[in-house]
Amino acid sequence: MPDVFDHDDLARLRIALARIGRTVDRQVRGDAMTRTQVSVLGTVSRLGPIAMGELAEIEGVNPTMLSRIVGKLENGGLLARETDPGDRRVVRVAATEHGLRTQEHLRSERTRVLGEHLRRMPESHGRDLLDALPAIEALADVLGPRPVRDTALADEQAR
Structure with missing residues (x-):
């Protein structure tokens, strides 16, 4: 495909997409969770139970950081760790019922907030x-x- 975007167009697109994502996320999650925690909860809710290594790859975070994030979500009752029955060296993460309800609420609220903004256009x-x-x-x-x-x-x- 020919390069139809100049540098300024690309910058505008990148900035606009980032602003939309940040604004909607901030309005929905407030200070309760970080964007990374929301993302991890969403991924585990969709794909889980999931191995920590696979989750780290999908989320693009290092295993140590992921372990801390999962720990915070686990302390909040949103995720649970379990040992893989087929390979005791592998730790899997699953969303709890509370985590699934929280994820569904966040997803629904993000959609609602985006819809409100779109209706103002x-x-x-x-x-x-x-x-x-x-x-x-x-x-x-x-x-x-x-x-x-x-x-x-x-x-x-x-x-």
Whole structure:
């Protein structure tokens, strides 16, 4: 594909996407959880039980940091660690019932908050965003395809 974006266009797109994500997350989670904790809870809720090594790779954090994050979520009753019955060296993480309810609430609230902001925009901008959605999703896939397990789950939910 020819380079249709100049440096300023790319910077504007990157900044706008980051601002949207930060603003919606901040309005939903407040000071209760960090963005990384919310992300880890979401990943474990979708894919879990999941091995800590796989989770660290998906989240892009080192195992020591992940262990601390999981520990905080575990202390909050959101996640539980368990030893893999097939390989006692592997620690798996699963969302608790409280964690699953919390994740669903966060997801629902993020959608609600985004919807409120979108309704404040002119209708034509909303249509433009919907028209651009396939391109935005393709960009997300190019940047980092969904984990195979996540893709299979999305396919199953689409049915």
